[in-house]
Amino acid sequence: MSSFIVEGGRRLKGTLTPMGAKNEALEVICATLLTPEKVTIHNIPDIADIRNLISLLADLGVKIVTTDNHTITFQADDINLDYLNSYDYRVKVRSLRGSVMIAGPLIARFGKAILPKPGGDRIGRRRLDTHFMGWKSLGAEFNFNQEHKTYEISTPNGLKGVYLLLDEASVTGTANIIMASVFAAGETVIYNAACEPYIQQLCRMLVKMGAKIEGIGSNLLRIKGVEYLKGTSHSLLPDMIEVGSFIGMAAMTQSDITLKNAGIGDLGIIPESFKRLGINMRIENDNIIIDQNDIYEVESFMDGSIMTFADAPWPGLSPDLLSIFLVVATQARGSVLIHQKMFESRLFFVDKLIDMGASIILCDPHRAAVIGSGRFNFLRATNMVSPDIRAGIAMLIAAMSAKGTSVIQNIGQIDRGYERIDERLNSLGANIIRTAE
Numbered sequence: 001m002s003s004f005i006v007e008g009g010r011r012l013k014g015t016l017t018p019m020g021a022k023n024e025a026l027e028v029i030c031a032t033l034l035t036p037e038k039v040t041i042h043n044i045p046d047i048a049d050i051r052n053l054i055s056l057l058a059d060l061g062v063k064i065v066t067t068d069n070h071t072i073t074f075q076a077d078d079i080n081l082d083y084l085n086s087y088d089y090r091v092k093v094r095s096l097r098g099s100v101m102i103a104g105p106l107i108a109r110f111g112k113a114i115l116p117k118p119g120g121d122r123i124g125r126r127r128l129d130t131h132f133m134g135w136k137s138l139g140a141e142f143n144f145n146q147e148h149k150t151y152e153i154s155t156p157n158g159l160k161g162v163y164l165l166l167d168e169a170s171v172t173g174t175a176n177i178i179m180a181s182v183f184a185a186g187e188t189v190i191y192n193a194a195c196e197p198y199i200q201q202l203c204r205m206l207v208k209m210g211a212k213i214e215g216i217g218s219n220l221l222r223i224k225g226v227e228y229l230k231g232t233s234h235s236l237l238p239d240m241i242e243v244g245s246f247i248g249m250a251a252m253t254q255s256d257i258t259l260k261n262a263g264i265g266d267l268g269i270i271p272e273s274f275k276r277l278g279i280n281m282r283i284e285n286d287n288i289i290i291d292q293n294d295i296y297e298v299e300s301f302m303d304g305s306i307m308t309f310a311d312a313p314w315p316g317l318s319p320d321l322l323s324i325f326l327v328v329a330t331q332a333r334g335s336v337l338i339h340q341k342m343f344e345s346r347l348f349f350v351d352k353l354i355d356m357g358a359s360i361i362l363c364d365p366h367r368a369a370v371i372g373s374g375r376f377n378f379l380r381a382t383n384m385v386s387p388d389i390r391a392g393i394a395m396l397i398a399a400m401s402a403k404g405t406s407v408i409q410n411i412g413q414i415d416r417g418y419e420r421i422d423e424r425l426n427s428l429g430a431n432i433i434r435t436a437e
Contacts, residue, residue: 003409004422007431008381008402011292012255014428018243018262019045019419020070020236024198026098027175028205028234029053029074032062033105034179035209036077037231044070044236048416052096059083059092060102075231081106084114090148100128101172103153104179107140111155116148130166130173137162138177138184161186161225169194169219169313175202181223182211190221196314197237197266208232238263241320242418243288244270245393248324249425250290251279252331252401257428259288268315276307277325277332295374298334306369310339319343323394326350326370330358331401333374339367349391352384356402381406389417396421400430 020043029050032039044050046069054072058064061080065073083089084106093099093116106113115128132151136142138159143152161184166173174194179202181188193199195218203216209232212224243262250257251274264271264286271281271288278296282289298307311319319342329336330353340346344365354360356379359371381404386392392414399406408414411434414421422432 001409002411003407003435004396004399004411004414005433005435006396006399006406006408008379008399008404008406010253010400010429010431012250012253012257012425012428012430015258015260016246016424016428017260018238018246019043019047021045021198021239022047022049022241022417023171023196024201024236025050026053027101027172027198027202028236029057030098030101030105031179031202031206032074033057033060033076033079033102034109034182034206035229035231036075038073038075039209039231040071040073040233042071042233042235044072045239045419046070047419048412049096049098052092053098056089056092056096056099056102059088079110081110081112084112089114090116090150098172100131101176101179103131104135104176107135107153107155108159108180108183111158113153115151115153128173130168130170131176133167134164134173134177134190135180137164138180138188140180159184159225161188161223163189164191166190166192168192171196171199174199178202178206178213178221178223182206182226182229184223184225186225188223188225190223191219193219193221194313195219197240201234201237205232205234208234237266240267240270241318241390243267244274244318244321244324245397245418247271247274247279247281247288247290248328249397249400251277251293251296251328252397254292254294255290255428256292257290259290261286262288264288269317270321273309273317273325277328277336278334279328296332297374298329298332298336298372300334306335306337308337308339311341319346320390322346323349323390324397326360326368327353327394327398329370329372330360330379330398331375332372334372336370336372337367338370341366346388346391349387349395352382352395353379353398355382356380356398378403380404383407383409385409386411386413389413393418393421396432400425400432
């Protein structure tokens, strides 16, 4: 298990370019299974989760040609469906949450998929009901294999378009249903669809491949089935979660950082939400300039009530950023309530922040009240273990702002979502040492 040794209290200065969006990459890479032709994807982040997914597709028979670390061509013209029955397949799928999205394309194109319970972060219950209910409505049938603990999915009568009112605006569920619907006979209507920029990007890529999708950017999608999709070229958006992470990091370390090519038009309320924490930033063209914040003061609502940051489906605030808002609030002047609605285990890392000197009350598994010190009490260095990607980056931000040297273990979790994070930050003046244990 690798660790970071982090010297805190160092101010950073320079320019960072956000990598391609991890969540979009997981979706569009899986979508390459929908065509036997070549699909080239640009701006792919070189991170553990993406490498694992690409390895899984290669084992399925997808031809992988790497132009560079961030541009890859996929061609799924000779898929080995027998691999779905292998032990190796079951192990790989269980280790990667994003692997669930290979099922939609396999059902659509081949009429068959096998799905073990996928892995990923342990941040609470992450059910697959939305995926299953959507596929079942389209005509898929399910059989549970008790021996292998897998769902065997088939389409004996093909897939037929239907009206779907999703029980929740699940991003991966919406993506999977979209990909299953592109070949379904007739028209599929998906209401209460997730409409995050990554879903919009998936739809735009599918349209370039020949799919017929209307309502892109809204929560009401209409998909008319086609018989064939062709190859295409696609470029990923900058990762909005990485953008938010770097904004929070700049504020906590009192640094001057420019985020270049940040994808301003697809960040939604993220910049304005950070401004409510009192963080100074300027937007110039597609760049975000975060000026040094010696003290940043939390706004209050117009009625004087405490500022609350809560996650919500797009265009609301992403749940992946609440860990960042929480740690940044510890050094703000003022109080903040963090309300993590979607997952019940994402706030449990706050005990480490409390050990570091933060004033936080964990009200319940979903809510934490943060009493910001306005830097009157700096965080103290400590030893931590990263439980998931987002808590891990929040711990790294806390360690970089703390007095003394901290150790963060299990950094493989951070590597799953942030490419070469130690090298990139060290180039701006950080002192982060990676060790192997």
